[in-house]
Amino acid sequence: MIINKIHTLLRIHKALKGVSFDRKTLMDFQHLKLLDILQYANRHIPFYRDRFRENNIDIPDDMHADDVEQILRQIPVLQRDQLIGLPINDIISTECAFKGLLSEKTSGSSGKRLFVYTTKKDFLWKNTIRMRSLLLSGYKPYWKRLDCGTYYGRTNNPAGNFMMLRKRVIHATQDICDAVSTIEDFKPHCLTGFPRYLQQVGRQLRKKNRKIKLLITLGEMLDAASREDLEQMFNCPVRNHYGAVELGRLAFEDYTTSEMYLNEDNYYFELNESNELLVTAFNLHGMPLIRYNLRDVVELEEPDDKYPFRRIRSILGRSDDFIVSRSGLMISPYSLGAIISTCSGVKQYQVIQMMRGKIVINIVRNGELDTNSLTESLNNQKLNIDYSVNITDRIKRDPSGKYKAIINKIA
16 A cells, blocks of 8 residues: 555655756657557547547547647547536446446536546646646645545545655545534545535634645636635635546646646647637547647646746636627636626625526625625626626535526527
8 A cells, every 4th residue: 555655755756856847848748648649549439430430530549749739739629518418438448348348427507417437547637737737726745635525436545654645635525524524523624616615614613623724626617705704714825726527627826926837737728719628638548639628718838937938828717608699799607607606795606697698696795785786896897788686695506516507598
């Protein structure tokens, strides 16, 4: 068991080398990794072999790495719905026995759950990148960590009490009182979880028992108001991560710069014409994902002097969560949420759109709600939408424990 944990630390040390690449070295490395995964998919994944043939895409064994980006752009974008319901043997590697694969399922916040299958090596790689991202966000190897439901279906590892494996896991569907009790008993240095779940925990956690030094948020949009709220509640820095169950940890906020960097030594990122992020994973061989559309609309920036990786300037939300105005204009859920969350008296909110140009804003109050201020702020933005405000006692979480801030039923 100790040997396995030492191997974990060695993998993390190796992964840290990727952050010291210069940009050209990184791009050359990406081309080689893209070449490897395309050739592997062509040889071992029936779904991709058929996909390449149907689109007259040739992936020869002697293809040069310099040509790989041009070939990649010819491959159709992969949507999640295209994978749901496919025969398992079409999408997993012919090198792998199904019973030897690990399975995970996405949260289902978009309405449908996708089962993804990984080899043990794939899983260890995803975990290594997650741990590297934690380190670069300020996490210390000897800290205790409580993961609040961010890894769906995962349970506690009773042997996980060695260096970076000193952690416990609770699911975000658990009662808040259970989470508070676990924190007071375990006394973690770091909490990871959905922002709104951590806000609820923070409201009930007794200050005298807090030893928390760092919050890592992920799985939901983190607006400026929620970040400030969490920092004040826990009196510690908040660093946001970005990822997906099917792919792993895609980006992290650096502890010193607070910039969010893409893990470009492990993934190849593209933006389509709608600014949706397309991802190709270099190290998923059990069930490769090539040009996979997360449907998250993002804005990217070039690298700075800290890492060779591009940065995420902003995550505007899922493309199917955008609000549609009367004129058909698409309104970012991030911009709408920023207006609502900064209004005095708003504890939680959820926006529901049933038809174009009309929304219902469900609000859980925290004290006296300043409806005049909310109305004025919404009107000043000239969003070209009609809205009504509904006061409610609670907002339901989805099966994964997430609070879905925007529900668009016409998207």
